[in-house]
Amino acid sequence: SHPQPTFLQRHHADDAAVRHEIVDGLRQSPAHIAPKFFYDELGSRLFSAITALPEYYPTRTEAAIFTSAAADIAMQVPPQAVLIDLGAGCCTKAARLFPVLRPAGYVAVDISVAFVREALSSLQQRHPSLPMLGLGLDFSTSLAWPDEATAWLQAQGLTDRPRLIFYPGSSIGNFTPEEALRLLRQAHAVCQLGGPGGGLLIGVDRLKPVDLLLAAYDDALGVTAAFNRNLLRHVNRLIGSDFAPRQWRHVAVFDEQASRIEMHLESTAAQSVRWPGGERHFANGERIHTENAYKWTPAGFAKLLQSAGFDPRAHWSDAQQWFSVFWARA
Numbered sequence: 283s284h285p286q287p288t289f290l291q292r293h294h295a296d297d298a299a300v301r302h303e304i305v306d307g308l309r310q311s312p313a314h315i316a317p318k319f320f321y322d323e324l325g326s327r328l329f330s331a332i333t334a335l336p337e338y339y340p341t342r343t344e345a346a347i348f349t350s351a352a353a354d355i356a357m358q359v360p361p362q363a364v365l366i367d368l369g370a371g372c373c374t375k376a377a378r379l380f381p382v383l384r385p386a387g388y389v390a391v392d393i394s395v396a397f398v399r400e401a402l403s404s405l406q407q408r409h410p411s412l413p414m415l416g417l418g419l420d421f422s423t424s425l426a427w428p429d430e431a432t433a434w435l436q437a438q439g440l441t442d443r444p445r446l447i448f449y450p451g452s453s454i455g456n457f458t459p460e461e462a463l464r465l466l467r468q469a470h471a472v473c474q475l476g477g478p479g480g481g482l483l484i485g486v487d488r489l490k491p492v493d494l495l496l497a498a499y500d501d502a503l504g505v506t507a508a509f510n511r512n513l514l515r516h517v518n519r520l521i522g523s524d525f526a527p528r529q530w531r532h533v534a535v536f537d538e539q540a541s542r543i544e545m546h547l548e549s550t551a552a553q554s555v556r557w558p559g560g561e562r563h564f565a566n567g568e569r570i571h572t573e574n575a576y577k578w579t580p581a582g583f584a585k586l587l588q589s590a591g592f593d594p595r596a597h598w599s600d601a602q603q604w605f606s607v608f609w610a611r612a
């Protein structure tokens with residue numbers, strides 16, 4: 283027989299809610315669009331291309347840390363836990379760590395179950411006896427653990443297992459410290475619903491010389507620029523607007539004060555953008571803020587973990603100290 287994962291979709295923001303969120307951001311000054319809208323099908327492929335760029339060090343640096351620290355990680359994290367993978371996507375990062383983490387259950391969380399459906403189904407064929415749940419949940423809004431997911435854990439006999447939350451890739455950096463604290467507090471609450479020993483395994487990008495950071499977010503081939511401008515094509519489909527991507531320039535800057543990379547789209551002409559029910563004028567040079575990527579110090583991030591209720595137990599980095607992986611007990 284072919285075992286199948288279970289799939290659950292929670293509060294799929296309806297089209298009207300999505301339209302409202304985007305239009306509201308466009309009307310503000312400065313205008314902004316949330317980075318979750320980068321990831322339509324082409325956007326996900328462009329991000330995947332970014333991770334292969336020589337300038338974009340985070341993905342490969344984190345992978346090298348997971349490889350070199352594998353034995354150590356295996357000693358720290360509880361075996362037979364329920365592994366909860368935030369922003370799972372193609373599930374490859376977690377799947378590679380199955381031999382290290384030895385989970386008793388696997389929950390792949392992403393904004394839409396559609397993002398994990400195929401990957402999880404094929405992963406299930408390779409691990410037929412590992413219970414798997416695909417959970418569609420916009421945890422950038424709220425990581426409240428859904429009742430249906432609790433019921434699934436119960437049905438699998440996993441209720442009392444520790445919960446091991448896996449949040450790699452420095453996606454936590456795309457939240458402001460306040461937003462990150464809120465999300466981590468919710469993650470802590472999710473861990474507390476399970477058995478003792480649970481916690482958080484998280485990848486965090488570090489503060490480093492600005493030239494390295496700027497190159498990572500403004501690469502020579504222009505892949506990041508395409509990724510940023512593709513947001514406008516996605517928004518056109520979501521709200522029916524008429525953004526002309528050619529009229530917008532990719533801008534990446536580092537704000538030392540906030541310790542963050544900011545990505546913007548800068549209008550290269552005075553222009554009006556229209557959508558059903560509204561329009562917005564942009565002056566030449568006016569920007570739309572599309573992403574923050576905070577760069578943490580290990581001490582600063584350990585403090586954030588503590589503020590969220592976690593107990594940071596271990597920290598691994600690479601020889602250049604560019605990226606950090608934290609293990610924190612709930």
Ligand code: AVI
Nearest residue numbers: 332451452453456499506575
């Ligand atoms: C997904 N996230 C961690 C990436 C980052 O580095 O902030 C998104 C990205 N934006 C530009 N390049 C990559």
